[in-house]
Each structure stands twice: as structure tokens, then as C-alpha cells.
Amino acid sequence: MIRLRVVLWVLVALAAALFALFALQLSRPKDDFVRSALIGKKVPAFALEPATDGRPGLSSADLADGRPKLLNVFASWCVPCAVEAPQLGALERQGVEIVAVAIRDRPESVDGFLAAYGNPFSRIGADPISEVQLALGSSGVPETFVVDGRGIIRHQHLGEIRDSDVPILLEKLREAGE
């Protein structure tokens, strides 16, 4: 009889634990972001034509030139990319080298975007069929990767860079430079 009672309480505890789990998971905000699984791995080999006349194109070799840098995945049609432009500008003024891949974009659109929101990029590759974006494990725009001097991806930032993200990225770049 006592044994039965214990068993029943165990069942009650199990059910309570299950509902606690439901409550916990339901109260968490949903995270829609698909993160790249390439963190800690080398940037896949690629070579992209310039996206605009003003800057050279981008290849994976440029990302392994010994200096850590930011790789920004953006597009002129992407509104949050315009939102993060001031923060990218601030990073560039602090001496961060930023290279970019423009997704599904035309040169004139890229030019217009850069004229309107500033051009913090030293190189911009054109990716008209999201080839490099897919190779990087990037699932949308904007995204920003921290790549170290050997071309290894150290960090991925999803979504636009906000003011509060700037110190985080600087810290990740510092770590990547060590």
C-alpha cells in the first residue's frame, strides 16, 4: 500500500516536472535565428567579383591576410542593414577593417545605399545568388562575422548591430587578434 502511494507520488512529481518544463519553454521568447555551424572553422573558399566600382571584390584569401576583421553580409534592399550603418561606421572609425558581401544586389543599388548610409567597407563582393551566404551558414541579412587573421570564423552576429553590440564585437575582434 505504501509502495503504491510512493509510486503514485512519483507519477505526480513526473507530471509536475513535465508541466514545469512546458512553462519554462513557453515563457522563453522564440528564437528564430538559425546560427552558422561554422564558428571555429575556416571560411569556405570563394572569390567574388566587386559589387561596386568603388571597392575591390572579396575572396576567402583576403580573409586570411593575418589581420582580424569583420565580414558583413548585407544588401541594399535590406532595411535593418541601413539601421546598422552608423554602428559599422563607428567600428570603422575605431580602426576595424570591415569587408562585405552584398547579397542579390545591383551595382547601382549598392552605390545608392553606400552614398546614403556611408561606406565603412574596404572590400565588397557581389553575391547575386546567395552562394557565399549559403557557404558561410548565414541565414539572412544583416549578419556580421568576426574572422581572425588565419581566416577562421570566431563569432557570428545575427541581425543588425546596435549600439550595445559594438563593444561586444570589439571584444571579439580583440580575442581574435590574440
Added chain:
Amino acid sequence: MNPAPSARVRPAPSANRVRPALPAMERRPEARSAVARRTIAQPAITSAIDAPSASVRTASLSETTPAGAAAPDPQLLAPALFAPVRPAPASPGALPAPAEEATSDPRLAAAQPFAAPLFAPSRTAPSLPRHLAAALLRAARTAAASATPLLAAAALASGAPAFAQDMLPPAPFAYRQLPDAEQEKQARALMEQLRCLTCQSQSIADSDAPMAGDMRHQVRTRIAAGESPDQVRAWLVERYGDYVSYRPQMSATTWPLFAVPLLLLVVALLILRRRLRGAR
């Protein structure tokens, strides 16, 4: 119209609150980017979207017990949430009148013949599902009605660049089939098992998002170049994790999903055997 591209925004804290009210719309890429555009539109709009959805939720709760409710017909209307399960002689005054809208809504009225035998042991037993359904339906309707114009306004406020998006043609093999029928069949089967990253409940075969087209192009060109479907899948999983593939994989984290049902079956058989023995 161009299908919306894969622009994304980190959900502002308030964005999470908007979402539950728009479950169906949220999956549509256009709707999502309308939400995305909101970041450019000023916080005033954010709070405007939030406010009604929050009030809708509370309203839907209070509406279930309307103040001036007519006395319910116990034969037709469901008793209150906490009414006794056994058929009780109804005393309309004592119970809060719940489901007035249940019968006033023709869709729900039509659903009742089905709902009743399923959920209610007798005609006077509490039909909680019906009660809830009425509240939910009402909440959904009001939410959709109040949120849609606001989202549209937010989209308009963000201006022309949003509509000039993504005018590049789709990747060559986004919509074109491979010449080799056998390869196309393989590619097709694989595309149905790969998740669209911008519209996450669809496969890339189902989605018209530009990025899904670019993924189809990758799948087709890689298969045309002689890779096997499993190699292509592995290439994507290497980049996006298991989440990109709909086919379940046994791994260090997923094995309990496969093991637990087997374990439960064994336990059930053991218990059954003991019981049958005991019965003898």
C-alpha cells in the same frame, strides 16, 4: 510583387509580444518583413501594435463572462468552467453565463454538433473546448482586424526602398528543372526535406523566398555535378546544423527521442505480463 527577401531584424522585446497575436500571418514572408520594417518606423508604431494585441487578450478573457448576459438555456449553452461534471439541474442565475457568443457565431454553431458528442458526456456537461474555442476565435478575429491596418501602415511608413527590394532575377536553377529526369527527381526529393531558412516552417521546395530559390539552385547544381543527395544534405547540415534538414537524425542529442518510446513499450509489456500472471 516580389516575394519579400530575407531581411531580418533582431526581435525587439516588444516584437515577441506582437507575435502570438499573428500566428498565421507571421509565417508568411511578406508579413514577416512587414514586421521587420517596423524597426525603421518609429517606436510609436511599435507601441501602437502592442497596445491593441495586449488589450485584445485581456478583453477576450473578460468577454467570456458578459455583464448583461441573458439567462442561458441549459440545454444549449455550456455551463461555466468549473461546473460539476455530472449533469446538474442548471440554475442559470448561479452560474456565470459563459458562451453567449458560442451560439451567436454561425461557425461555432455549426461546429457544435461535432463538438458536443466528442467533448461532452451529456448535453449539460461542461463543454470547455467550445467555451475556449469561442474565446480564442474572438481574440483572433479582433487581433487580426486591429493589427492588419497597423502593419500595413508600418510598411507604408517605411517608404519606397522597401518595395524596390530584390530585383535580381532568381538563380538559374531556382525554378528550372534539371535536364536529367532522374537527377531532377533526386533533387526534388531532397528539396522537400530541406528547411527554408527565411520561412522556417516551409521546405525550400514550397517556398518562393529568394533565399529558398538560391538553395534550390545549390541543390540542383550540386546534384547535376554528381554529388549524392546525402552529400548535399551534409553540406548544408555542416553549415546550418541539423535544423536545416527535416529528416530526423540519430545523434548524441536526439537518441532519447528514439529510445524512450522503445523503453516505454518494454515497460508496458512487463507490466502487462505481470498483470496477466496475477490474474491467473
